[in-house]
Amino acid sequence: MTIADDIDVTAVAPKTPVRGMTLKGVLYGTLSTLMVVFCIVPFLLVIVISFGRKVDGAGWVWAFTFDNYQRFFVGILWPDEVTFLYLQQLGYSFYFAIIASVLAVLTALPFTLLLTRLKRSKQAIWLVFILASLSMSEVFIVMGWDILLSNNSGLPKLFQVSGLTQWLKDVGWFQTLRDIGLANPRNVKFKPSEFATILTMSYLVWPYAVILLYPALSRLDPSLSEAARTMGASRWTVTRTVTLPSIRLPLMGTTLLLFVFLLGSYVSVSVFATPDKQTTAVAIYSNIRGSNLDAPFGSAQAVILLISASICLYFGHLLNSKAEAR
Amino acid sequence: MRIGGHIFMALSALVLAMPIVVVCAAALNGGRSMFFPPRDPTLARFGEFFVSEPVWTNALSNSIIVAFGAATLAILIAWPVAYLLWSTGSKLSKALAGLGSLPFAVPPIVIGVGLGFFWSFTGGLGHIWSGVISHAILLMALPLVTISIGLQSIDRAHLDAAATMGATERIAFRTVVLPQTVPYTISGFFFVLVLSFNEFIVIFFVSASAYSTVTLQIFNSLRNGYTPTMAVAAITFLTVSILVFSAVARWGDLPRLMGADQSKK
Amino acid sequence: MPDLILSGVSKSFGNTRAVEATDLTFAEGQLTALLGPSGCGKTTLLRMIAGLEDPTRGTIRLGEDDITDLPAHKRKFGMVFQSFALFPHYTVRENVAYSLTIGGIAKPEALEKAQTLLDTVQLSGFGDRRIGELSGGQRQRVAIARALAQEPQVFLLDEPMSALDAKLREEMQVELRLLQQRLGITTIVVTHDQREAMTMADTIVVMSNGRVEQVAPPKEIYHKPANAFVADFIGKANFFDGEYRKGAVNIGSFTVDVPANFATGSPVRLAIRPESACLVAERGQNCIDAEISFVRDLGPVREYHLRTDIGPLIVEYAGTDGMERVAGDKTLVHLPVEALRVYPRAVA
Numbered sequence: 001m002t003i004a005d006d007i008d009v010t011a012v013a014p015k016t017p018v019r020g021m022t023l024k025g026v027l028y029g030t031l032s033t034l035m036v037v038f039c040i041v042p043f044l045l046v047i048v049i050s051f052g053r054k055v056d057g058a059g060w061v062w063a064f065t066f067d068n069y070q071r072f073f074v075g076i077l078w079p080d081e082v083t084f085l086y087l088q089q090l091g092y093s094f095y096f097a098i099i100a101s102v103l104a105v106l107t108a109l110p111f112t113l114l115l116t117r118l119k120r121s122k123q124a125i126w127l128v129f130i131l132a133s134l135s136m137s138e139v140f141i142v143m144g145w146d147i148l149l150s151n152n153s154g155l156p157k158l159f160q161v162s163g164l165t166q167w168l169k170d171v172g173w174f175q176t177l178r179d180i181g182l183a184n185p186r187n188v189k190f191k192p193s194e195f196a197t198i199l200t201m202s203y204l205v206w207p208y209a210v211i212l213l214y215p216a217l218s219r220l221d222p223s224l225s226e227a228a229r230t231m232g233a234s235r236w237t238v239t240r241t242v243t244l245p246s247i248r249l250p251l252m253g254t255t256l257l258l259f260v261f262l263l264g265s266y267v268s269v270s271v272f273a274t275p276d277k278q279t280t281a282v283a284i285y286s287n288i289r290g291s292n293l294d295a296p297f298g299s300a301q302a303v304i305l306l307i308s309a310s311i312c313l314y315f316g317h318l319l320n321s322k323a324e325a326r
Numbered sequence: 327m328r329i330g331g332h333i334f335m336a337l338s339a340l341v342l343a344m345p346i347v348v349v350c351a352a353a354l355n356g357g358r359s360m361f362f363p364p365r366d367p368t369l370a371r372f373g374e375f376f377v378s379e380p381v382w383t384n385a386l387s388n389s390i391i392v393a394f395g396a397a398t399l400a401i402l403i404a405w406p407v408a409y410l411l412w413s414t415g416s417k418l419s420k421a422l423a424g425l426g427s428l429p430f431a432v433p434p435i436v437i438g439v440g441l442g443f444f445w446s447f448t449g450g451l452g453h454i455w456s457g458v459i460s461h462a463i464l465l466m467a468l469p470l471v472t473i474s475i476g477l478q479s480i481d482r483a484h485l486d487a488a489a490t491m492g493a494t495e496r497i498a499f500r501t502v503v504l505p506q507t508v509p510y511t512i513s514g515f516f517f518v519l520v521l522s523f524n525e526f527i528v529i530f531f532v533s534a535s536a537y538s539t540v541t542l543q544i545f546n547s548l549r550n551g552y553t554p555t556m557a558v559a560a561i562t563f564l565t566v567s568i569l570v571f572s573a574v575a576r577w578g579d580l581p582r583l584m585g586a587d588q589s590k591k
Numbered sequence: 592m593p594d595l596i597l598s599g600v601s602k603s604f605g606n607t608r609a610v611e612a613t614d615l616t617f618a619e620g621q622l623t624a625l626l627g628p629s630g631c632g633k634t635t636l637l638r639m640i641a642g643l644e645d646p647t648r649g650t651i652r653l654g655e656d657d658i659t660d661l662p663a664h665k666r667k668f669g670m671v672f673q674s675f676a677l678f679p680h681y682t683v684r685e686n687v688a689y690s691l692t693i694g695g696i697a698k699p700e701a702l703e704k705a706q707t708l709l710d711t712v713q714l715s716g717f718g719d720r721r722i723g724e725l726s727g728g729q730r731q732r733v734a735i736a737r738a739l740a741q742e743p744q745v746f747l748l749d750e751p752m753s754a755l756d757a758k759l760r761e762e763m764q765v766e767l768r769l770l771q772q773r774l775g776i777t778t779i780v781v782t783h784d785q786r787e788a789m790t791m792a793d794t795i796v797v798m799s800n801g802r803v804e805q806v807a808p809p810k811e812i813y814h815k816p817a818n819a820f821v822a823d824f825i826g827k828a829n830f831f832d833g834e835y836r837k838g839a840v841n842i843g844s845f846t847v848d849v850p851a852n853f854a855t856g857s858p859v860r861l862a863i864r865p866e867s868a869c870l871v872a873e874r875g876q877n878c879i880d881a882e883i884s885f886v887r888d889l890g891p892v893r894e895y896h897l898r899t900d901i902g903p904l905i906v907e908y909a910g911t912d913g914m915e916r917v918a919g920d921k922t923l924v925h926l927p928v929e930a931l932r933v934y935p936r937a938v939a
Contacts, residue, residue: 023496027406028418034403035425038463042440043428049443111338114331116586124575126335127584128568133342135567136349137524139544140560144345147352206342215585257431264433266527267545281435288439289531299439306436313431486643487676489663491690491741501693505680 050299060295068300093279097262100201105255108209116218130207138267149190196272205258216250256316260309353557389539396461397518404469412477430467434527442531452536460532461522469514476510509578593654600649609635611802622778624788627798633781642666668745669738675730677722684718690741708736728759746778764790819934822862831861842901851933858936865907867930870922877926
């Protein structure tokens with residue numbers, strides 16, 4: 001084969017693609033329009049309105065001012081007075097969301113591992129149960145835990161009646177519970193408290209954690225752990241050195257997804273969190289449709305929340321590609 | 327599996343079930359308050375929910391309209407996007423899939439606020455059909471994922487074989503691709519259905535108090551305290567989900583639909 | 592039925608050349624095997640013929656018609672895939688009838704025709720079964736029937752036996768060949784199994800690294816391999832490297848007479864088939880001292896593995912040579928001149 005062979009004198013003309021209105025072209029066009037209109041415009045609106053200005057009487061006008069953002073970071077009376085209230089709210093959003101999502105994933109992990117080792121038919125039954133629990137929306141869950149944790153007819157009552165409260169007092173742990181706000185002088189008190197908020201949020205996303213971890217865990221190759229065991233590794237060592245490293249990625253990915261979802265959690269916080277520990281999501285609600293009605297400021301808060309969530313997602317994506325590159 | 331494993335799973339199931347059981351049992355309360363265990367147990371609440379109290383019957387029919395409408399719409403949009411992504415893999419198709427998943431990937435309160443503004447400018451605020459569209463947008467990421475999983479499970483050799491037998495891409499789609507992805511389409515539909523029933527943040531912003539769904543109604547009543555009638559809604563949703571997913575498990579391969587390895591067991 | 596002609600057909604994927612410029616003619620009614628190791632480009636070539644890939648260069652003609660730009664679904668060459676690609680959501684009969692139903696023929700007629708085809712491949716009672724219920728051999732027959740339903744002008748098979756177990760494979764090779772001859776349809780089979788090619792083909796196209804090494808009937812390929820690759824790929828061969836010098840080849844300190852003509856001093860590779868060499872008692876032309884290192888008695892053939900000064904050598908006898916030899920015996924091995932093939936050797 002010489003170079004001359006490549007210069008083909010009688011070369012066949014390259015195929016020209018058929019132009020014009022193909023069905024695929026129409027599909028692409030329609031879908032693109034749909035996506036832009038419905039998926040991008042709403043977000044754009046929020047961003048644009050965040051630069052607007054509120055007028056008296058629950059209205060607002062188009063404007064271009066950074067006042068709302070300034071207010072978010074340092075308070076409305078800056079530079080006379082500085083308040084970090086809104087930043088604090090964002091902080092609590094993160095605080096609750098991180099702990100709840102990590103807790104959910106940590107408890108869902110062993111469960112899902114065990115689940116994937118069952119026979120397929122048993123797995124199906126468990127999956128129906130898990131999926132059905134997803135049908136409980138946040139309102140029902142909060143309702144349920146509200147009853148469970150209520151002082152008169154829930155767990156605190158149970159503690160009292162069963163003598164557990166007395167036992168705690170005797171052992172001396174009761175004082176510790178009082179110190180962290182989980183008890184008043186007479187009995188344990190579970191709500192409102194950080195504990196109740198985080199518990200409910202964690203419970204809310206637990207089934208999602210199972211479902212998100214399920215594909216990765218069901219693909220684990222048992223022969224790898226079997227090989228490790230024949231080389232003398234105990235069950236815990238196998239988990240630590242073989243199983244966990246291989247699922248590090250789905251684990252982090254799931255935690256990240258759940259964290260972002262929980263950033264927007266509203267009902268759990270408004271019912272179970274003490275007034276001094278409210279989150280940005282609650283504030284947004286009251287600004288847009290609730291008691292305050294300051295749409296531009298609410299939008300600004302929403303934008304900040306969105307940006308925070310996107311930053312976290314971006315870091316997750318970075319970690320993902322870094323791990324895949326290795 | 328060792329005993330420890332069994333105990334852990336049982337405990338998890340117990341914790342998972344506890345609030346659900348509590349809520350469901352509270353529906354049996356005779357009085358207006360939610361007590362657990364229920365006092366004066368009665369089934370009167372069920373009658374109120376399904377038949378007599380208009381505030382609940384309206385909410386229920388709204389929930390059904392929004393859920394079924396959104397599920398259908400979500401499937402109709404997600405299918406072409408998933409198909410284009412799978413058959414061409416072009417940059418544009420990837421962008422479309424990304425955009426479609428965007429509303430679901432961020433805290434729902436943001437898209438709720440955004441859609442609220444959107445509809446107030448376009449005149450859809452407070453109408454049921456805008457609620458249907460809003461939920462479809464929010465939830466179309468789900469059928470996108472399930473249908474993509476289904477498409478990936480199709481052997482490309484099947485498409486080649488169909489081509490050698492005279493099938494154009496359209497015919498191959500109708501006779502080879504569509505029939506083999508039916509279970510994934512159905513599961514995507516049901517996911518949207520269930521999640522739409524539950525969703526209230528987005529509905530809250532786009533309904534602007536003009537109508538309410540069951541979940542929204544409960545959410546609004548939170549400040550007034552719970553009544554046992556709400557718990558009937560919980561029981562209904564739960565029962566429907568169990569029935570739906572049991573059906574999927576019975577006639578389909580539920581573990582595979584959830585992403586499990588096909589080659590095992 | 593017209594001939595299928597490839598002219599200058601080549602295929603590149605990015606910077607990799609999968610198939611070099613190829614000219615081939617597939618005569619009508621003949622079965623041609625594309626034979627070669629994996630990665631040699633034979634499947635790519637077949638897919639280009641089917642229309643599933645576009646050639647980077649070159650033309651494909653069916654008789655007078657240029658079909659290079661014709662998409663697969665218009666060419667309608669019946670094709671059997673390696674995995675058979677049977678549709679799990681149709682019954683066996685519906686699968687076979689597929690090309691007819693989408694081609695506009697009424698369903699009852701199509702299904703009737705499908706039944707006739709099932710009778711031809713001896714699966715008469717299987718029409719209502721689901722694909723999942725069939726064995727590998729049954730699936731292959733369904734795939735064949737399905738491909739032939741549209742009465743194609745060319746019949747293509749991509750490694751059709753690879754999904755079958757060994758015994759079934761041998762049976763099906765014969766059956767498929769008989770079927771093809773009965774129908775008289777131009778057929779192209781891709782395979783990596785040289786026994787399959789030898790069993791079924793009228794012509795074998797041996798390929799390696801995207802290039803056609805030899806095109807010839809099986810007997811010629813076996814007895815007159817065009818180069819060292821073909822000699823090694825088809826059947827077994829003993830190889831020796833040396834230098835050509837006036838009608839003989841020097842291998843180390845030995846000289847072997849050869850029936851070839853090369854430039855003096857050029858490096859060459861000798862090949863001889865194990866069944867062509869023999870063990871002799873008396874020294875003659877091309878006889879070399881050897882020691883038996885291993886005797887492999889397989890029943891129908893017996894192999895003697897020998898150690899010689901020109902390298903290891905295997906001699907094969909059908910049945911036995913009548914002599915009781917064991918490892919350690921010293922003997923003479925004779926390399927008949929007319930059985931030796933000489934090829935040029937590229938020096939690294």
